[in-house]
Structures are given as C-alpha cells and as structure tokens.
Amino acid sequence: MINLESNEPDGPIETQWERTRFKNTLVNPANKRKFNVLVVGTGLAGSSAAASLAELGYNVQSFCLQDSPRRAHSIAAQGGINAAKNYANDGDSVYRLFYDTVKGGDYRSRESNVYRLAQVSTNIIDQAAAQGIPFAREYGGTLTTRSFGGAQVSRTFYARGQTGQQLLLGAYSALMRQVHQGNVKLHTRREMMDLVVVDGKARGIVVRNLVTGAYERYWGDAVLLCTGGYGRVFYLSTNAINCNATAAWRAHKKGAAFANPCYTQIHPTCIPQAGEHQSKLTLMSESLRNDGRVWVPQKAGDTRAANDIPESERDYYLERRYPAFGNLVPRDVASRAAKQACDEGKGVNVTGRAVYLDFADAVKRMGRDGVAEKYGNLFDMYERITGDNPYRTPMKIYPASHYTMGGLWVDYNLMTTIPGLFALGEANFSDHGANRLGASALMQGLADGYFVIPYTLGDYLGKHGNDLKSVDVNDAEFGEAEEQVSGRIDKLLSNKGNKSPLDFHRELGNLMYDKCGMARNEKGLKEAIEEIPKIRDEFWKSVSVPGRKDTLNQNLAEANRVADFLELAEMLARDALNREESCGAHLREEYLTEDGEARRRDDEFSYSAAWEWKGEGEAHELHKEPLTFKYVKQTTRSYK
Amino acid sequence: MSSINVKLRVWRQAGPDVAGKLVDYALTTDSHASFLEMLDQLNRELVNKGEDAIEFDSDCREGICGMCGLVINGVAHGPSDTTTCQLHMRSYKEGDTIAIEPWQATAFPVIKDLVVDRSSFDRIQAAGGYVSVGTGSAPDANAIPIGKAVANEAMDYAQCIGCGACVAACPNASASLFVGAKISQLALMPQGQVERKERALGMVEQMDKEGFGPCSNHGECEAVCPKSIPIKVIANMKREWLKASLT
Ligand SMILES: Cc1cc2nc3c(=O)[nH]c(=O)nc-3n(C[C@H](O)[C@H](O)[C@H](O)COP(=O)(O)OP(=O)(O)OC[C@H]3O[C@@H](n4cnc5c(N)ncnc54)[C@H](O)[C@@H]3O)c2cc1C
Ligand code: FES
Numbered sequence: 001m002i003n004l005e006s007n008e009p010d011g012p013i014e015t016q017w018e019r020t021r022f023k024n025t026l027v028n029p030a031n032k033r034k035f036n037v038l039v040v041g042t043g044l045a046g047s048s049a050a051a052s053l054a055e056l057g058y059n060v061q062s063f064c065l066q067d068s069p070r071r072a073h074s075i076a077a078q079g080g081i082n083a084a085k086n087y088a089n090d091g092d093s094v095y096r097l098f099y100d101t102v103k104g105g106d107y108r109s110r111e112s113n114v115y116r117l118a119q120v121s122t123n124i125i126d127q128a129a130a131q132g133i134p135f136a137r138e139y140g141g142t143l144t145t146r147s148f149g150g151a152q153v154s155r156t157f158y159a160r161g162q163t164g165q166q167l168l169l170g171a172y173s174a175l176m177r178q179v180h181q182g183n184v185k186l187h188t189r190r191e192m193m194d195l196v197v198v199d200g201k202a203r204g205i206v207v208r209n210l211v212t213g214a215y216e217r218y219w220g221d222a223v224l225l226c227t228g229g230y231g232r233v234f235y236l237s238t239n240a241i242n243c244n245a246t247a248a249w250r251a252h253k254k255g256a257a258f259a260n261p262c263y264t265q266i267h268p269t270c271i272p273q274a275g276e277h278q279s280k281l282t283l284m285s286e287s288l289r290n291d292g293r294v295w296v297p298q299k300a301g302d303t304r305a306a307n308d309i310p311e312s313e314r315d316y317y318l319e320r321r322y323p324a325f326g327n328l329v330p331r332d333v334a335s336r337a338a339k340q341a342c343d344e345g346k347g348v349n350v351t352g353r354a355v356y357l358d359f360a361d362a363v364k365r366m367g368r369d370g371v372a373e374k375y376g377n378l379f380d381m382y383e384r385i386t387g388d389n390p391y392r393t394p395m396k397i398y399p400a401s402h403y404t405m406g407g408l409w410v411d412y413n414l415m416t417t418i419p420g421l422f423a424l425g426e427a428n429f430s431d432h433g434a435n436r437l438g439a440s441a442l443m444q445g446l447a448d449g450y451f452v453i454p455y456t457l458g459d460y461l462g463k464h465g466n467d468l469k470s471v472d473v474n475d476a477e478f479g480e481a482e483e484q485v486s487g488r489i490d491k492l493l494s495n496k497g498n499k500s501p502l503d504f505h506r507e508l509g510n511l512m513y514d515k516c517g518m519a520r521n522e523k524g525l526k527e528a529i530e531e532i533p534k535i536r537d538e539f540w541k542s543v544s545v546p547g548r549k550d551t552l553n554q555n556l557a558e559a560n561r562v563a564d565f566l567e568l569a570e571m572l573a574r575d576a577l578n579r580e581e582s583c584g585a586h587l588r589e590e591y592l593t594e595d596g597e598a599r600r601r602d603d604e605f606s607y608s609a610a611w612e613w614k615g616e617g618e619a620h621e622l623h624k625e626p627l628t629f630k631y632v633k634q635t636t637r638s639y640k
Numbered sequence: 641m642s643s644i645n646v647k648l649r650v651w652r653q654a655g656p657d658v659a660g661k662l663v664d665y666a667l668t669t670d671s672h673a674s675f676l677e678m679l680d681q682l683n684r685e686l687v688n689k690g691e692d693a694i695e696f697d698s699d700c701r702e703g704i705c706g707m708c709g710l711v712i713n714g715v716a717h718g719p720s721d722t723t724t725c726q727l728h729m730r731s732y733k734e735g736d737t738i739a740i741e742p743w744q745a746t747a748f749p750v751i752k753d754l755v756v757d758r759s760s761f762d763r764i765q766a767a768g769g770y771v772s773v774g775t776g777s778a779p780d781a782n783a784i785p786i787g788k789a790v791a792n793e794a795m796d797y798a799q800c801i802g803c804g805a806c807v808a809a810c811p812n813a814s815a816s817l818f819v820g821a822k823i824s825q826l827a828l829m830p831q832g833q834v835e836r837k838e839r840a841l842g843m844v845e846q847m848d849k850e851g852f853g854p855c856s857n858h859g860e861c862e863a864v865c866p867k868s869i870p871i872k873v874i875a876n877m878k879r880e881w882l883k884a885s886l887t
Contacts, residue, residue, distance in 0.1 A: 052775040067697065068762050070802055071705040087782065123776070130778035132771045132831040134786075134794035141785025160795055165704055169798065173770035180766040188759065211751055240699040275672040277681050280701050381703065384726055450775045500687040502680070547692045551655060552752040555683070555693045 002257050002612050004625045007411040008112040013631055017116045020412070021455050025462030032057035035461050038205055038220035040192045040247055042069030044164070044442060045425025046226030047171035048449025054183035055174075056454055061185045061218060062175065063207060065242050068188060070172045073228055073240040074445065077164020078285035078378070080148055080156035081128075081442040083121040088145050088154040094118045100151060101440060102632040104330055105405075105433020106584035106600060108260070108608065111631055112412055113430050120451040121443050125157055127450055131170035135159050147328070148287060148438040156439045161285055161377045167442055171449070190216070191557060192247040193485040195223065195254045195421065198477050199469060202251075202421035206481045208489070210557060213550040215482050217473035221465060222420045222457060225251060226449070229404035229426035231264065233565045233572065234517070235509020237401035238270055238283040244561040245568050248408050248427050256416040257610035257623060259409035259429035261568065262576035265436055265585045266518045267402030268334035271385055272354040281400040282385055284357070285378055286334075286438050289327045291362035291371070292395070294318050294334070296355050300345030306356055306394045317341055322640055332435050332518075332585040332598075335399035339518050342398075349396050358394035399518060403441060405432040405585070406575075409610040409625070413456035414448060417610075419464070422457065424448035429608065434584020489549055492559050497542035501559035504539045508562070508569055511535070516573050521589040525577040529570060536566040571611055571620055578622065581605045602634050642671050646732055648682065649739040650694055653750050660750065662739065675718070675727040676701060676708065679740075696754040701725040703866060706801030709808065710754055711741040715864065716805040722866035723803060743804050745813035747851040758804050760850040761818065768842030769822045771831045784830050797825040799867040806861035806869075812853030817861040819847050820873030823880050837884035844881045 009016040009023075027035070035058050039050040042064040050062040064072060084097040097118035102109060129135060129143070136144045136158050148156040159166035178184040189210040196204035196219070204219040230245035231237040252258045269284045295314045302309065317337055319326040329337075338355045341347060348354050362371050368391055372379070379390050386396070408416045408423040410430055415422050425445035432440060471477075515528035539562065547553040582591045582598035583605070591599040607624040614621055645668050653660025667685075669678045676698050683693040698708040703723040712718025712727070720727035732738065740754065748756040798821075806817035823840055826832030832839070855874050862871040 048775070055774045066699060066705070066707060067758055068706075068802065070762075070765075071699055071707050073700065073705075075705045075801075076700045076702055085781070123778070125781045126778040127773070127775060129781035129784075130771065130773040130831055132794075132826050132829040134791045134798050134825065134829065135781075137786055137788045137791040139788050141787050142782045159798075162704065162799060165801075166795075166798060173765065174773075174775070176762065176766040177770045177772060179762075186762070188762075240705060241701060242699050275670050275677075277670055277673045277677045279674070279677050279680055282702050381726075384721065385728070387730070454775065498688060500684045502684055544687055544690065546687055546690050552695050552755060553693075554695055555687055 002255070002417040002610070002623060004257070004409065004417070004610055004623050005411060006110060006625060007413055008110065009412065013112060013115045016112050017119060024455055024459035027458050027462045027465065029057055033059060035059060035465055036061070036220040037222050037224065037457070038218055039063070039224045039226060040205065041072065041226030041228060041425070041427070042172070042175065043072035043074035043226060043228055043425060044168055044171055044445030045427070045449045046072070046224070047168065047175045048446050049224055049226060049424055049453050050184055051171060051174035051178050052450050052454045053457065054178035060178070060183060061187065061220070063187045063190045063192060065191055065210065066188065069175055069186065070169060072168060073243050074168045074442070075165045076240060077442055078161045078283065079287045080146065080158035080163045080439045081124065081167060082148070082155050082439040083125045083157060083443065084118050084155060085122050085125060087143060090153045092153040092155050096153065097121060097155065099632050101431065101437060102433070102629070104435055104437040106435050107433065107602065107606065107629060107632070107634045108263070108583060108627065109431055109433030110627060111629060116452065117431050117444060117447050120447045123451055124443060124446045128167055128170050131173060133159060133166045133170045146287060146290060151437070161375070164442060167446065171446070192227070193250065194481040195251045196477050196481045197254050197418060198471050198475065201419045201468065203471050204473065204478060206478065206485050208485070211552050213548070213553070215486060217478045217482060219471045219473050219478070221461060221468055222422065224422045224424060224453065225408065225427050226424045227427045229407065230565070230568060231401045231404050233508070233569050234401035234512045235505050236273065236278060236281050238267060238281055241280060244564070246561050246564045248423070249564040249568055251408060251416065251418065251421060253613050254418065255613070256418045256421055257409040257612050258406070258571065259608050259610045260406035260434070260575065261572040261611065262516070262579060262586055263405035263434050263584060264401060264572070265331060265403040265405060266335045266399040268331055268338055268399050269357065269397045270400035271382065272349050272351065272396055272398040282381070283400070283402065284382060284395065284397060286331065288357060288375060288378065289334070291374070292327065292357040292359050293361060294327055294355055294357055296341045296346040296348065306348070306358070315346070324640060330435060330437065335518055336587055338399055354396040354398045356394035357397045359390060360394070363391060403436055405429065405434060405436050409608070413459065414453055415456070415460065420460065422453060424453060434586055489556065489560065492543065492545045492556060493549055495540070495543055495545065497544040499542050499544060501543055501545065501555060501562045504535060504543060505558070505562045505565070507535055508532070508566060512569060516576055519587045519589055520576050522577065525573050528573040529577065532566065532570045532573065539563065539566055574620065575609055575611065578609060579605060600636065606634070643668055644671050644729065644732065644734050647737040649737065651741040652694065652753055655752055656749055669729055671730045673729050674701070674725060675729065676725050678729050694754065695752045698725055704801060706803035709743055709803045709805055711743065711808055713739050716743070716808040717864055717866055720866070743808035745807045745852070747813065747815070748804060748807060760852070761802050761804065761815070763850065764815065764819060764843055764846045765822070767846035768835070768839035771826065772835060773831070786830060790828055794825045794828040797821045797869060797873055800869055801867055803866060805864045805866060807852065809860040809864040810853070811858055811860065812856060814855045814861070815847050815852040816855040816874045816877060817865060817869055817871065819843050820877035821869045824873040824876040827876065827880055836880065837887070840877070840880035840884045844877065
C-alpha cells in the first residue's frame with residue numbers, strides 16, 4: 001500500500017522552507033563520508049545534485065548514458081531560465097513567480113513546492129554567474145532579462161540561445177571538480193536497468209555497461225533518479241534520441257507511484273515534420289514569440305506563398321483571440337490554437353500542418369542586425385534544416401511533444417513512495433502542475449539539485465541513515481534484480497522477428513499523437529487503451545534485435561527502452577481517460593466552455609493522480625493526492 | 641520529396657583491439673533526410689535483414705550536445721557548417737560515394753565502428769576547467785558587473801560543444817582548440833581570475849598526458865569547428881600557460 005503523505009510543512013508559506021530546514025535532522029560532517037549516494041543522470045538536476053552532495057562530503061557515484069555527463073539532454077535548452085530577481089524593476093517578486101507558476105500549471109501543482117521553487121530561483125542565478133557562465137549582459141555590465149511565454153514581467157535570464165548548454169556546463173564543471181577531488185565516481189555509458197529495494201528501502205541499482213554489455217551492481221544509502229522526462233513516448237519529439245523512461249519505469253514497477261502521466265506538453269514552436277525518416281523534431285525557442293507574429297491565411301486552402309498574401313487576408317489568430325497576451329499566450333493555448341487553425345484547413349506547408357511565425361515587423365522595427373543579435377543562431381539553425389531564410393519569408397512552425405510534467409510522485413522532500421528513492425528534475429512530477437511555463441524546467445532542475453536535495457537528503461539520512469541495514473552487492477535482492485534484467489535482454493536478442501525496434505517506436509508515436517496528443521476524447525483514448533497492448537504483444541512477437549549483448553549495441557538499448565514506453569503509454573492513456581476535464585496542456589474535447597476554451601472541473605479533479613503498479617497483467621491502482629489552494633485562488637485562466 | 645541513390649563506404653570495426661575496414665553499402669534515401677537519419681535508415685534495413693547495425697553516436701540531433709561526429713569523405717563533420725547531425729542529404733547528388741569514418745586519434749580510441757572514447761576530454765576538464773565555487777557561496781549575480789563585450793566574447797568561447805572535431809581534423813591530433821576555448825572563457829570572466837594560473841597549468845598538463853599532439857598552427861581545427869571557435873584561443877592558451885609557468 002503506498003503512502004501519499006505530501007509532508008508539506010504547515011504555517012505561512014513564506015517561511016515553510018526556512019522552518020523545514022531548521023527542523024531537519026543534520027548529518028554530522030564527519031559522518032557524511034560514510035553515506036553512499038547513487039545519482040542517476042547528469043542533466044541539470046543530476047549534475048547539480050551530485051556536485052552539491054559531494055561538496056557536503058557525501059560519497060557520490062554518478063551515472064549517465066552518454067560518453068560524458070556534459071551531453072545530457074539539458075544541454076539543448078535554448079530560451080532561458082526564470083528567476084524572481086526583479087532586476088528589471090518591473091514588479092516581479094518571489095510571490096509573483098509563485099503565483100504565475102501555480103496559475104500557469106492550471107492549479108494542479110502543490111503550492112508549497114512551487115513557493116520554494118520561486119524562493120530558491122534567485123540563488124540559482126547567483127550560483128551560475130559565479131561559475132563564470134557568460135549570461136547576456138547590459139552595457140553597464142549587469143545581467144539582462146527578457147520576458148518569456150506567459151509572463152508579463154521580464155524575468156528570464158539567458159546566454160544567447162544556449163542557456164541550457166551554459167547552465168549544464170556550469171553544473172558539469174562543478175561535478176568534474178568533485179570528480180577530480182575524488183568525491184564523485186563517474187560512470188558514463190551506463191544504463192540503469194533496475195532499482196534494488198531491500199527491506200522496503202531503495203538500496204541500489206543494476207546498470208548495464210553500454211560498451212561491454214556487462215551488468216554492474218551498485219549499492220547506496222539513497223538513490224536519486226535525475227533521468228529526465230518521457231516525451232519520447234510520442235516518438236517524434238524535441239527530446240534527444242537517448243531520452244527514455246526506463247529508469248523511472250523500473251522504479252515504478254518496484255513500488256514508486258507515477259503521477260499525472262497524461263500531463264505532457266506539446267510545444268507550439270517546432271519545425272514541422274518534413275519526411276518519413278525523420279528521427280526528431282527541432283524546437284525553435286519560444287522566445288521567438290516575443291518578436292514574431294503567428295498567423296495563417298484567413299481562407300482555408302489558400303496555397304499562395306506567404307509573402308503574396310496581403311495583410312488584410314491574414315489571420316493573426318493569437319492576437320485576435322487573446323488581445324492581452326497576444327503571441328505570448330502559454331504553450332498549451334498556442335499549441336491548441338495552431339492545431340485548430342490547421343484542422344480548419346488553414347494550415348500551411350505541403351502537409352497542411354504548420355502555421356507562420358513572421359518576423360517582417362520585427363525586422364522593420366529592430367533592423368536585420370537587431371533581429372540577428374537576438375535570434376541569429378536560431379535563424380541559422382532554421383535555415384540549415386529547412387533551406388528557407390526566415391529574415392525573408394516567415395518561419396513555419398507546428399507543435400511537438402516537448403516536456404512531461406508528469407513523473408514519479410514525490411513529497412515535499414522530493415522522495416518517492418519508496419523510502420530512500422528520490423526523483424529530481426523532469427523525472428518527478430512536482431512543480432509544474434498540468435502545464436509548465438517556459439524557462440521553468442531549467443529553474444526546477446537546478447533548484448532540486450543545488451538547493452533542495454542537499455537539505456532533504458540530509459534529513460532522510462540524519463533520521464534513518466544509522467538504522468539502514470548494511471547491504472552488499474552480492475545480496476539476494478541484487479541477484480534477483482540482475483536476473484530479471486538479463487532475462488529480458490536475452491529474450492530481446494533471441495527473438496527471431498523481422499521488425500526493428502524503431503518501427504515499433506514509430507507506430508506507438510503515431511498512435512499517441514493521434515489519440516493522446518493535444519486534444520483527447522473518450523473514444524480515442526479507449527481505442528488507444530485497446531491498441532497499445534496489441535502493439536506490445538506484436539513487439540514481443542516480432543521485434544528483431546541482431547548483434548551481441550557483450551558489445552556496444554544501440555539497437556538493443558533502443559529495444560529495451562521501447563519495451564518500457566509500450567507499457568508507460570498505456571498508463572498515460574488511462575490517466576488521460578480518468579481525467580474528465582480540460583486543464584493545462586491537456587484538453588478533453590468533451591469538456592469545453594461555450595466559447596470552446598478548456599473547462600477545468602475543480603470540484604472533482606483538484607488532485608494529483610498517482611498510479612500504483614500492481615503487477616504484470618493487473619490494472620494500475622489510482623491514488624489521489626488532494627490539492628488545496630490557500631494562496632492562489634483557483635480561477636479560470638483567461639489570457640483574453 | 642525526392643529520393644537519391646548513394647554509395648556508402650562505412651568503417652566497420654568490431655572492437656577496440658581488432659582491425660577495422662571500410663564496407664560498401666548502397667542505399668536509396670530521401671534528400672530531406674538528415675545524414676544521421678540516412679544512417680538510421682541503413683541500420684533499419686540491416687536490422688530487418690538480421691545483420692548488425694552500424695554503431696555511431698548521436699543524441700540531441702540539433703548540433704548542441706557534441707555527441708555526434710563522423711569523418712565524411714575525409715573531413716570532420718563533412719560538408720556541414722556545424723555538426724554531422726545538422727548535415728542533410730540535400731548536400732549530395734545522385735550516385736555520390738560517401739566514405740564515413742570515425743574520429744582518428746590516439747587519445748580517442750575506437751570503441752566500435754564509428755564510436756570513439758572521448759573521456760580524455762572529461763579528464764582535461766576535471767584538471768581545472770571550472771571556478772571553485774561551492775553551492776551556496778555565490779555573491780549576488782549583479783555584484784560583479786561584466787561588460788557586454790567581454791561577456792559576448794567569453795560566450796564565443798564557452799559555446800564549445802566538446803565534440804572533438806578539432807582533434808580529428810588536426811594532423812597532430814592536438815586538443816588545443818578545445819582546451820584553449822575553456823581557458824580563454826574563464827580568463828576573460830572576472831570569476832575565473834583567482835584560479836587562472838592553476839587552470840592553465842592543470843589543463844595543459846592533462847592534455848599532454850592524454851596523448852594529444854602539440855599545436856603547430858595548421859588551422860584545420862578552426863576550419864571544422866562547428867561552433868566557430870577561433871584559433872586565437874590557442875594563442876591565448878599558450879600565453880596563459882607561459883605566464884603561469886614563469887611566475
Ligand atoms: C529542445 C529543448 C529546449 C528546451 N528549452 C528550455 C528552456 O529554454 N528553458 C527551460 O526551462 N527548459 C527548457 N527545456 C526543458 C529542459 O531542458 C528539461 O526539462 C531539463 O533540462 C531536464 O533536465 P533533467 O536534469 O531533469 O534531465 P536531462 O537533462 O534529460 O538528463 C537526464 C540524464 O539522465 C541520464 N539517464 C536517463 N536514463 C538513464 C538510465 N536509465 N540510466 C542512466 N542514466 C540515465 C541521461 O544520460 C542524462 O544524463 C527544453 C527542452 C528541450 C527538449
Ligand atoms: S547529436 Fe548532438 S551535436 Fe549532433
């Protein structure tokens with residue numbers, strides 16, 4: 001039976017975190033060395049956590065899939081990171097960032113977590129600047145900010161169009177300093193395949209060495225999953241191609257509840273699909289919406305080139321429908337509006353699945369150089385991929401799977417329902433509710449790693465560390481976990497099928513976009529719930545994975561991940577079916593207001609849905625964590 | 641969508657200690673596909689026939705993670721302005737022959753096929769490529785003003801993605817562009833001043849230890865760098881190292 005105790009502190013929200021830190025049990029500095037902490041993942045969350053914990057004196061082991069920690073998917077974030085610094089003097093504050101994030105998440109997040117996130121946001125910028133990250137600056141030498149999707153204040157810090165890269169390199173450099181000092185042991189090209197639970201507590205992991213194929217066992221006093229999101233359940237997405245759900249999914253099957261899997265974000269500004277072999281979609285940072293104007297032809301089926309369509313025959317639908325926010329409406333609103341325009345036959349591109357993002361006015365206002373200074377590298381990237389020049393003709397964009405708000409359920413201390421197992425960054429479900437605002441994921445990953453886990457892990461180890469029984473990698477629990485893992489790998493390799501894992505991944509992705517994408521309905525979801533197990537059965541019947549297990553074999557790795565996506569997808573669809581309301585990034589077609597906007601149903605659905613694995617072939621059990629809003633009153637979001 | 645036929649000569653090597661060779665394949669692909677999607681397609685065909693896929697590294701496929709990297713017709717990252725993953729098949733014509741090899745350098749041993757081991761870069765980074773500032777001990781971010789021009793120049797160097805093309809292109813297999821970029825970035829930023837000397841000494845020493853060759857100003861590194869890191873970072877590195885060694 002799982003326990004969904006949120007462990008939120010009581011009392012005024014402003015002082016909750018401070019009081020928590022004071023109440024926490026501390027680990028004596030000399031004792032920290034005795035504790036072994038396994039940190040899986042080296043993105044913003046994992047690198048910052050591993051570095052910070054090692055600085056405190058814990059013994060840390062760090063794992064990642066790539067050949068270097070610096071290549072984690074966080075590297076790809078372009079736009080920026082939010083922080084309530086109020087450097088722009090435009091009315092920002094911790095409270096406002098908190099308020100915007102709760103509202104942006106459509107009242108499906110936990111207030112206390114979000115408040116803490118807003119509080120520590122300011123420390124992140126200080127930390128990153130001190131690492132020597134060359135953030136964008138004003139002429140006077142101070143940091144500059146911009147406003148980003150959904151915000152009316154300028155609170156987004158950035159480093160050209162490579163903010164994630166710079167923040168990750170900062171965290172990576174802190175991590176490598178600890179590696180150098182011998183406080184962190186680094187294990188690259190390793191894939192966590194299972195969690196080892198001893199006496200109900202997370203005590204180790206089994207990983208596969210991706211180069212030699214060897215299974216390796218590691219024990220710890222606590223395990224931190226910082227393994228990113230599951231957006232590639234849609235196959236085509238903006239995520240890096242190694243992004244996967246395996247670590248989180250295996251932990252789920254060992255008892256960690258998975259919350260709100262249907263909360264996935266479809267990003268409005270991606271380069272549309274061009275061909276059948278496409279392996280991923282490229283994001284165009286939504287900072288582009290600060291200066292670009294979104295439009296489609298007024299007339300359905302208008303095939304003229306963009307520049308041949310006169311002003312009077314264009315529909316700047318975001319500006320028209322949402323005059324207060326215009327092109328800066330939150331992602332879900334922008335994505336759905338684009339889909340709607342295309343469904344009405346007004347879409348552009350050969351596929352009819354794209355809308356324009358036009359910079360003609362920006363070029364007039366700022367000059368070509370002004371635009372180039374702000375967006376030069378994005379424009380270059382667009383031109384490289386599509387062959388079109390966005391200074392001259394409008395960009396074509398379309399929504400794509402981008403981020404997953406759902407993830408492992410965690411309490412206020414970032415602990416999952418398995419004691420000793422923590423989840424950080426995109427891997428958890430914590431702060432973004434049903435919709436994440438732009439520039440908030442970088443903030444959350446680094447908040448979790450630099451400023452939250454060092455305290456909350458300390459409290460866990462302070463309270464329970466000395467009572468943990470001593471374990472050894474030769475214990476039965478480790479052996480059983482490894483046996484399961486190797487059994488599955490052998491099964492994949494010995495399967496004599498004729499379809500590649502990629503074929504199955506594509507098939508699943510198409511189904512998910514179609515039935516569990518931006519807009520969903522009961523009929524489609526039920527079909528998906530029927531379809532997914534069929535693809536899964538077919539997978540185990542006819543997948544072909546050639547090659548050996550004792551050498552690098554990326555097909556084998558992919559097959560193993562696809563197998564997990566095929567299980568997760570079904571839970572996602574069930575969660576979407578259960579949520580009979582439209583909220584955040586998630587629209588249920590049956591639940592719309594009279595003017596076609598999303599209709600939330602607070603009376604029945606103000607809860608986080610935490611799903612418990614009940615065994616192979618058994619239905620998941622739903623547990624509800626009720627959400628109460630003491631500070632930000634639940635109102636209908638309106639961006640009109 | 642138009643399809644083209646290409647002849648591929650791909651480096652196949654079963655493991656670090658065995659000899660490799662170029663193997664020929666013919667493929668009909670789509671000119672919109674990216675270069676790596678073309679390889680995905682070839683792999684899919686191989687796998688569907690029950691043959692071993694060609695191993696190659698990639699992750700972000702948007703030119704930022706530095707994971708991909710192939711020598712294409714003798715050039716690191718081929719004709720791409722940036723990385724291999726940003727190259728598209730529209731750069732090729734019907735009937736073209738394309739030779740695909742891994743990065744070649746003593747300090748980057750081949751793991752399998754087109755995949756090499758670049759962990760030497762991590763060890764160089766660990767030898768000083770950071771500012772020693774523990775979590776929590778940072779001053780307010782605006783406490784130290786930094787001119788826009790300085791921040792911009794530092795960003796030019798900080799953009800390095802650590803792909804290793806500079807090493808692959810260099811006749812001496814030198815890692816100087818990579819090392820110079822990090823040293824130059826932190827030498828410009830006020831935060832990097834305190835450890836400026838130790839950094840230059842530590843990183844250069846580790847680079848030599850890893851078996852990278854010396855820089856003799858061929859300039860091939862700058863020509864292939866996907867992030868246009870300028871060769872002057874190498875002069876900066878040499879100057880920083882010399883200054884640090886003399887004092
Ligand atoms: C193109 C793009 C642009 C974005 N832009 C922004 C932006 O401008 N602002 C913003 O706030 N957010 C942005 N985001 C979102 C943000 O980048 C991510 O949510 C965030 O970086 C996730 O960080 P993370 O540390 O949780 O995970 P990741 O960075 O995804 O790291 C996951 C780590 O886990 C490892 N891993 C995974 N599975 C395993 C396993 N089984 N075993 C071992 N290791 C494993 C990986 O190797 C990796 O090291 C963007 C996302 C994308 C896709
Ligand atoms: S795959 Fe990331 S740079 Fe090419």
